[in-house]
Amino acid sequence: MEKVLLEDSMPIRPDDGAFLxxxxxxxxxxxxxxxxxxxxxxGCPVSYAMDLPxxxxxxxxxxxxxDKVLGxxxxxxxxxxxxxxxRCPNDIDLAHVMDALRRMxxxxxxxxxSRVRAFHEEFMKAIRTHGRVHEIEMxxxxxIKTGTLLEDMELGRELFAxxxxxxxxxxxxxxxxxxxxxx
Amino acid sequence: xxxNYYPGCSLHGTAHDYDVGIVAVFRHLxxxxxxxxxxxxxxxxxxxIMHPRAAVELPARNLLIASQSxxxxxxxxAACFHRLRLCQAHLLEHPxxxxxxxxxxxxxxxxxxxxxxxxxxxxxIKTNINNPLAGIKVVxxxxxxxxxxxxxxxxxxxxxxxxxxAILNILGADVVNWSYKTDCCGGSLAMTRPDVVRRLSGNxxxxxxxxxxxxxxxxxPMCQANLDTRQKEIERERNxxxxxxxxxxxxxxxxAMSVPETRxxxxxxxxxxxxxxxxxxxxx
Numbered sequence: 025m026e027k028v029l030l031e032d033s034m035p036i037r038p039d040d041g042a043f044l045x046x047x048x049x050x051x052x053x054x055x056x057x058x059x060x061x062x063x064x065x066x067g068c069p070v071s072y073a074m075d076l077p078x079x080x081x082x083x084x085x086x087x088x089x090x091d092k093v094l095g096x097x098x099x100x101x102x103x104x105x106x107x108x109x110x111r112c113p114n115d116i117d118l119a120h121v122m123d124a125l126r127r128m129x130x131x132x133x134x135x136x137x138s139r140v141r142a143f144h145e146e147f148m149k150a151i152r153t154h155g156r157v158h159e160i161e162m163x164x165x166x167x168i169k170t171g172t173l174l175e176d177m178e179l180g181r182e183l184f185a186x187x188x189x190x191x192x193x194x195x196x197x198x199x200x201x202x203x204x205x206x207x
Numbered sequence: 208x209x210x211n212y213y214p215g216c217s218l219h220g221t222a223h224d225y226d227v228g229i230v231a232v233f234r235h236l237x238x239x240x241x242x243x244x245x246x247x248x249x250x251x252x253x254x255x256i257m258h259p260r261a262a263v264e265l266p267a268r269n270l271l272i273a274s275q276s277x278x279x280x281x282x283x284x285a286a287c288f289h290r291l292r293l294c295q296a297h298l299l300e301h302p303x304x305x306x307x308x309x310x311x312x313x314x315x316x317x318x319x320x321x322x323x324x325x326x327x328x329x330x331x332i333k334t335n336i337n338n339p340l341a342g343i344k345v346v347x348x349x350x351x352x353x354x355x356x357x358x359x360x361x362x363x364x365x366x367x368x369x370x371x372x373a374i375l376n377i378l379g380a381d382v383v384n385w386s387y388k389t390d391c392c393g394g395s396l397a398m399t400r401p402d403v404v405r406r407l408s409g410n411x412x413x414x415x416x417x418x419x420x421x422x423x424x425x426x427x428p429m430c431q432a433n434l435d436t437r438q439k440e441i442e443r444e445r446n447x448x449x450x451x452x453x454x455x456x457x458x459x460x461x462x463a464m465s466v467p468e469t470r471x472x473x474x475x476x477x478x479x480x481x482x483x484x485x486x487x488x489x490x491x
Contacts, residue, residue: 105391
C-alpha cells in the first residue's frame, strides 16, 4: 500500500485549526498534545496495513487535512486494541479519537472500507432486533450485503458440524427498552 | 456461594462451550452462577463507533439489573467485561449521564481470572486438584480488552498480566513466558479484514512456538474463536504446521479437577486438543 507522507506543498492549517477543534470537541481528547514520539506507530499491530500510520494521522489532524484523514483507510483498519492509548506518554486516547473520526467519516460519506461500516451497521441492527446479537444471522446479513457469502463457507460448515452455531435467535423481553437506547 | 453471571452474546452463540465449561467448573467449586435476568448485548465491537450514547447505556441496563442484588457480577467475556468497566468509569466521571449512576458504579464487575484467584476460590481449587497438569508447555494469552485501557479496567500491569500464569501454576502446568501476552489477534476485524487477522494471529502462533509452547490458553471467546478457527488457513498461508490447540482457562481447570463433563467439550474445537492431552497422560 502506498504510504501517505507529509507533502512539502501542504499548507499549514488551511482551516485555521477548525478541523483540529472539531476532532478534539467530538472525541474529548487533546490531540494537539502529541509531540510525535511515534510510540503509537511503533506499537500498532496494524500500522503495516494503514495508509497513514497512527502518529501521522494525528499530524494530519493537527494540520487540518480533513479529507485525507476522514478518507483514510487507517481509521477503518484500526483494530481498536487500545495499545496506542495505553502507551502514549501524553495520555492521548487515540483509540477513542478513531471512533470519533469514523463517525465523522460516515456523516460525510467518505468511508474508505465499506465492509467495516456494513459490519457495524448489521451489528447494531441485531441489537435493535433482538436485544442480543444472534451471531449467525448478523454474519449472514453482513455477508449478503457485502457479497462475501462464499468467503468462509468451509469454516461455516465446520462450525455448524461441531455444534457451534445456534440457529434460533434469543430475544429479550426488554427489546423495546433496548430499541429506545439504540434508536 | 452465589454470583451474578453475565454470559453475553458470544457465550450464548459460538462460544457456548465456554459458557457450559464456566458453569460446570464453578458448580464443582461450590459456586452457583445466577444468570442476569433478561440481559442485553453490551454493544461490544460496534456501539462505541456507531452510537457512543448506547455504548454507555447498553452496559448500564445490565448493571442496573445486577444492582438489584449485592452479589458480584462475573463477566467472563473479555468484550463484555471491557464494556461494563468502561461504562462504570464513564459514569464515575459523568454521574449526570444516568439516573442511577451511583448504584451502577457500585456493582462489583469481576473478571473470571480475578474471581478464580480470590482466596476462597483459590483454596477450593487447590483442594480439588487431583490431576495436576504437569508436562505440557502452556502459553497464557490475554489479548487486549481485559487489560486496556488499564485505568478503567483497573489493571495494574497491562504489559505483563500474570493472572492466568498464577492459575496455571496452581494447576501444576509448565507456564511458558513469552512477550506476546497482550498482542492483538485482530478480533474486531474477524469478519471485515480476515487478511489482517491471519497476519496478527499468525504472528502469535510463531511467537508461541518459538517460546516452546504446545498449547495456548485464553479467557477471551473472541481470541479463542480467531486462533482456533483461522489456524488451518494460517498454516496453509505460511506453509507450516502449528497444531496448537487453543483452550479456555476453565477447560484446563476442569481437566485438573477431573470435572466429569469435560470430555464432551473437546469436539467443539477445530484444532483437537485431545491427542496432546492424551500424550501427556492428562486423561482428556
